[in-house]
Amino acid sequence: MPMLPDSHGRFGPYGGRYVPETLMPALLELEEEYAKAKKDRRFQADLAYYLKQYVGRPTSLYRADRLTKKLGGAKIYLKREDLCHTGAHKINNAIGQVLLAMRMKKRRIIAETGAGQHGVATATAAAMFGLECEVYMGTEDMQRQALNVFRMRLLGAKVTGVDAGSRTLKDAISEAMRDWTTNVRTTHYILGSVLGAHPYPMMIRDFQAIIGKEARKQILAAEGKLPDYLVACVGGGSNSIGLFHAFLRDRKVKMIGVEAGGSGIVSGKHAARFSGGKPGVLQGTMTYLLQDENGQINLTHSVSAGLDYAAVGPEHSLYHDQGRIDYTYATDTEAMAAFDLLAQEEGIIPALESAHAIAEVIKLAPTLKKSQVIIANLSGRGDKDVQQVARMRGVEL
């Protein structure tokens, strides 16, 4: 397998750097600095230190016996990214990028956030290093993830609502890009998923790849063999590529990415890029997009703010075309059922995003033999979603 991306930031036909000229020098600088940091033992030692002592890595690979029994098929393991400090995998990337920002002597950090997990992770890392932090968030998402808005503010970040377009993640990214274009000399933009212009998709994948590196060792220790399936939800695609990456060369390991099916594909209210989209350019990268015949970006819908986005990371687009990874979707209803099931069978309340991965496990496990093994990525915990779920069920808290 060739090294991906190539020197132009391409994953086959996908990826690249479709940004205003104002940002090109900053992207080139970031690429160069990241290449240096990658080879710098000191940087890697710092990163390893914070991941271990601050984030709490390695996260466990938990054998979910009751869920396995209930579904009556393959043995199910959960990679517990929900146990990371701040409650999701997003912190793996935030710590890495804050360390990079320090190297580049940029003291102001900006980020976008959908579910609020990346915003919280960035605000946390910025607080820990004493950096100024501003987070852009769609006003629709601010409403459904109010708890995370408050958490970011507690951490000293400024949260700026974005009241344009769909008022969700996509619009928050555009606004963060505009801020970065304006303040690029003093500011580092910490993008939260494997999206945007090169080097972001590569760099964020590398920071998240620790998930799969750990999981590979852990499953070999526990089972003495590689898993048959990996399952993860796909918003931008960072927790999924993070789990999958260390297994890409293991041809027998099947991988399934689960997108947000929303109210169903025919309804048009979803965020399943590989079911309803085609290639195009959005926010710096060439990839599969939900768009109309004129190239206007469609509004998306998902119960889960972290999956509610019109584009997917460019590396996923390549693996989709190559057939290396299968992409499917779970609807809002399926995700909600998975949310309840995991809480009741395993005592784990998953993030609504992660519940999409569990929804696929519920479909897949019973079709497999008891000797087969599935690892599902539990990308985050559900505390942030409890309020929203209560509201949806008419429960007043």
Next chain:
Amino acid sequence: MSGRLETTFQRLRDKKEKALIAYLMAGDPGLAETEQLVVALEQAGADIIELGVPFSDPIADGPVIQQAAERGLKSGTTLRKILDSVKSLRQRTEIPIVLMLYFNSIHAMGYEKFCTAAKAAGVDGLIIPDMPPDEAGPLKGPADAAGLPIIFLLAPTSTPSRRRLVAEESHGFVYYVSLTGITGAKLSNVTDIHQNVQKLKKVSASPVAVGFGVATPEDAAQVSKMADGVIVGSAIVKRIASHQQDPAMVSHVAEFVRSLKTAMAEAAR
């Protein structure tokens, strides 16, 4: 082949004038008004029209142009309809028209199909704010074949090597972005603009036009002394926005454009 852009810059050079490039969002409030505006702004002194194609996610634009794009989309404006409008305008005017559009609009239509259709309609150049020269490869062939120049942007943050790259790749003119930021921000640090344009002119065979942040006749006058052309966008679009229901909208906007051109002419004296 000498296109309308080249002819216009030559004519202005002969008269010792600078080009006033007026930006309009196509379809704001409707394409019929856009066509009236093009004709009226030419009469008021605009030398080149930059016609924005509304896009749902315009990352290089500030709130004024974002909202204009939303109005354009709401009025049902599509790239095809805009090309039809340009074609019908060509029966009335020879003013150079360059399209300012985001990459995905072209990608969705197809590179070849778009370039052929744009040229046939009478478009004179392309400004694609999210396509740096590094990503222009696949579009360059079809654009060259159709004889459509691509105008690249240079920014205050650009390094000397990028300045050379942009100057080399840009045809028609080079668009110097006056500030580190998005459209509609306030003009700042005129000395920097002057120095950067000087450096750019040394390596560029094409004329240099300066845009982003030029909002008043005074700004236009000041910037026109430094460059071959001045681009005014948000300040025009703002006037269209605040006169949406006004039957005198077109003449109001034309009046503003006239004041820009007058200030530039005085500065040239």
